[in-house]
Amino acid sequence: MNIAQHIERVCRQMPEQIALVFEERSSTYRDLNASANRMANLLRSLGIGLGDRVALLLPNTPAFVIAYLGAMKIGAIAVTLNVMLKPAELTVMLTDCGAPLLITTAELAAGLQRDKLPDLRQVVIAEGDPGADASLDELLSQNSAEAEAIELTVNTPAVIVYTSGTTGGPKGAVLSHGNVIANMQAKNDYLGTQSDDRLLLFLPLFHCFGQNAILNNALNAGATVVLQRRFDATLAIEAVIRERITMFNAVPTVYARLLALKTDIRALETVRLFLSAGAPMSATLAEHWWQVYNKPIHEGYGLTESSPFATYNHHQRYKLGSVGTPIAGVDIRIVDAEGNELPPGERGEILIRGHNVMLGYWNRPEATAQAIRDGWLHTGDVGLHDDEGYLYVVDRLKDVVIVAGFNVYPTEVEDVLYGHPAVAEAAIYGVPDEIQGEIVKAKIVVKPGHAVSAEELRLFCRERLANYKVPRIVEIVDSLPKNPTGKILKRVLRDTKTSIQYT
Missing domain, CATH: 3.30.300.30 (ANL, C-terminal domain)
Incomplete structure (x- = not known):
């Protein structure tokens, strides 16, 4: 198995299908796969191989997608970094993961504390004047467009996504190829994602939501991703209309913003599914949206450590205020402080077990042992479930x-x-x-x-x-x-x- 095999499969089946739209420029699956192949060959030429970390400090651009897929093809580990972090924060993460290669923009590279990063051998610039660094476009042009994703195991590390908990500093959650593939396939199954779907992606690709729940979900189905650098309400609505978006993924703040702007219902008429995750959504907001647009917002629940989705509020059996039931292959328990399972209606900590649970935290065996006990991921979130198994997140144990x-x-x-x-x-x-x-x-x-x-x-x-x-x-x-x-x-x-x- 290999995460990148989904685009290779779609490329064989529908090579001229549009994979990516960015700033009104389109790339087919043939184009995207060829670019990912060039990236894979480039990484090999730079001495990157199985298990090596490739740090991606990139905004939402095609360069992120290409670099991510190229790393997946050769079994390297993509370390996806938050572009909003300050140099000192990035130094902590780059030191922790020991990445020898960083792909970023000229603007973001300018602030790097390179003298504090002895493991970092090379910086490649994907956007802007590279200066003394190498240009990604030039390097890609020098490499072959022929490559094939190598076979990996279910537990081969694929991605490190840094997250903060309540003890210690930022921790790198290690997600495997098995984690990501199972999660994106389960999301495809629940949402019924098809090749004629068009997904708007303005959520950051460095985040697990944008990366797995939107990008990989779409590419696995042969759907089209309309990529935007960031959320801008006006640009998002224009894209929904122009690109005839069918699946709209966002965090609750985006839906609140669209309601505040009194977005015309006709602007959203092509959207068949609205989805929300990343933060709790108030029942008031969900109900208001449904009243205005006559379509519910389907919530999912999870966290970076669960790749990210663990539950989904079905569009066939929707319940207002719930984050739904466990996705296929995932179990949920509600336990008290002593670890005893609680009956429906009683509040306790949410525990998750399944193919979506991370391998652990990079270089943090003690933190891993604390988070995953007897195969169960302890989320630190408080919830309850009803008689039908629908989960309701009601509070957080953690102070995050x-x-x-x-x-x-x-x-x-x-x-x-x-x-x-x-x-x-x-x-x-x-x-x-x-x-x-x-x-x-x-x-x-x-x-x-x-x-x-x-x-x-x-x-x-x-x-x-x-x-x-x-x-x-x-x-x-x-x-x-x-x-x-x-x-x-x-x-x-x-x-x-x-x-x-x-x-």
Whole structure:
């Protein structure tokens, strides 16, 4: 098996079928496969082989798709990195994965801390002036368009996607070829994806949702992907109309934005399925959408560590507010703090078992052992299921804040704040937001004899963190609630309403 074999199969069956549309330029499956073959041969010429890491720091462009598929063909591991991260954050991840090769843009390469990356042997530029680095286009043109995906095992690592949990820093979730293939095939089966479907992809390809649930789902079915660099409501609606999109995948914030803009129902008439994942969707938003557009938003549930999907709310048996039932080959349990399985209607931690569960965290055996116990992935999410097995996600055990589908690790932000000379104590947590789902809030205790404004602290964070991690709300307080051992009680903070906020 090999993830890249799906485009080879479609290329044999329908070579002239349109695979990719980007900025109104189209590529057939023949074109895409040939480009992926050139990439595979290029990687080999650069000394990359089975198990070597190829870091991709790329926006949503055809270069990402080609580099990803080329890496899959030769059994290299694609490390897909968040383009919004700051140089210091990227250094941590590139050091951890030990990638000898990075494919990126000239703009993103300019900020790299190369002197701190001894394993990084070469940087290849896919967009912009390469300067002293190599040009991806030039290198590809020098390589043959003939290649074939090698046979791999179900447990051969395919991708490393960095995610943040509640203990330690960012961790690289290792997904196998078996994980990804089983997940995309299950999604194809549930959604009925066909070669005449057209999927709009504006969610980031570095994220598991865009990568597996949209890109691989579409390519496996021989469907067409209409790729956009990022979400822009106007451009997205224009693309839906122009390209006659049939499947629309997004996070809840996108649907909230479209509702706020009062998007004309006629603009969405070609869409047969609306899907949402990446963050919890409020029942109010889901119900409002259904009332306005006369079609439900089908939620799925999962996480990076589950490739990502574990459940899906069926379009044949849809239940409002539920994230559905387990996909084929996946089991879900709800357990109490002692690990005892709970009956329908009782809340507990959601556990996942199946072909979708990651191999583990890269270089983190202890974190892997904590996350996967007796074959069950402990999600840290709280949920319940009804008598028909439909899952409802009701809360999170973890303190991770989900901002528009992106995870924000509180300790990481707190560590930055503690680097400010005026900060004595800091607590980061999420508060509900109608557009983003959640936003980051900080409560700060200032050191005696010091003074600092909320805006100063936000600027301090903005210089060191990706924008979505920067606290939107900063509140200066006299003290923070703590338990007898001195641990800050974030539960109390979340439950406390204050009248003074600095934004």
